[in-house]
Amino acid sequence: xxxxxxxxxxxxxxxxxxxxxxxxxxxxxxxxxxxxxxxxxxxxxxxxxxxxxxxxxxxxxxxxxxxxxxxxxxxxxxxxxxxxxxxxxxxxxxxxxxxxxxxxxxxxxx
Amino acid sequence: xxxxxxxxxxxxxxxxxxxxxxxxxxxxxxxxxxxxxxxxxxxxxxxxxxxxxxxxxxxxxxxxxxxxxxxxxxxxxxxxxxxxxxxxxxxxxxxxxxxxxxxxxxxxxxxxxx
Numbered sequence: 001x002x003x004x005x006x007x008x009x010x011x012x013x014x015x016x017x018x019x020x021x022x023x024x025x026x027x028x029x030x031x032x033x034x035x036x037x038x039x040x041x042x043x044x045x046x047x048x049x050x051x052x053x054x055x056x057x058x059x060x061x062x063x064x065x066x067x068x069x070x071x072x073x074x075x076x077x078x079x080x081x082x083x084x085x086x087x088x089x090x091x092x093x094x095x096x097x098x099x100x101x102x103x104x105x106x107x108x109x110x
Numbered sequence: 111x112x113x114x115x116x117x118x119x120x121x122x123x124x125x126x127x128x129x130x131x132x133x134x135x136x137x138x139x140x141x142x143x144x145x146x147x148x149x150x151x152x153x154x155x156x157x158x159x160x161x162x163x164x165x166x167x168x169x170x171x172x173x174x175x176x177x178x179x180x181x182x183x184x185x186x187x188x189x190x191x192x193x194x195x196x197x198x199x200x201x202x203x204x205x206x207x208x209x210x211x212x213x214x215x216x217x218x219x220x221x222x223x224x
Binding site: 034036041042043045046049091093098100101102103 | 144201203210217220
């Protein structure tokens with residue numbers, strides 16, 4: 001069974017600082033890895049999807065890397081803004097099922 | 111594109127009643143949909159995989175007679191919480207598989223059982 005861990009559980013940074021969120025997984029036979037954003041009381045918004053054959057994906061200020069051999073993915077958010085405050089979840093797909101980490105709650109201070 | 115809706119967004123019911131939650135893929139067809147529940151400050155827990163035209167596959171520890179899932183068409187899956195009790199109060203979220211196996215999530219349904 002795929003186990004996904006996210007560290008740290010919470011992060012508080014001043015506006016403008018770059019964010020680095022870490023995700024580790026136990027089963028390297030991962031099909032793909034997704035990063036999501038969740039605002040309080042809301043559903044999930046997909047941020048980036050990295051296929052197993054890819055090493056990274058970029059969208060605007062977001063960049064995510066995937067290293068299957070070490071079982072790690074990292075989400076970088078450049079020049080953070082208060083609107084980036086949310087919980088960020090990573091999830092790995094095996095057998096078409098997503099296994100979620102517990103998330104990193106980010107607070108960007110104005 | 112790839113929008114998933116859920117209805118209702120919020121429901122409050124009395125203990126012992128049944129509640130139906132709908133999940134729809136609005137602009138794509140989904141042969142597979144997933145149902146999750148999320149407790150406060152916790153991550154999503156997969157409850158079951160819903161396959162169009164066949165029985166749902168439930169995760170270990172999830173009571174299939176308690177959480178009835180029907181996937182009657184390529185755009186609609188329903189979750190019925192039968193004889194709901196306060197411990198069933200939770201945030202229920204569905205997702206649908208897109209063409210690249212990327213999962214798209216609905217906005218969630220907040221269930222409160224009194």
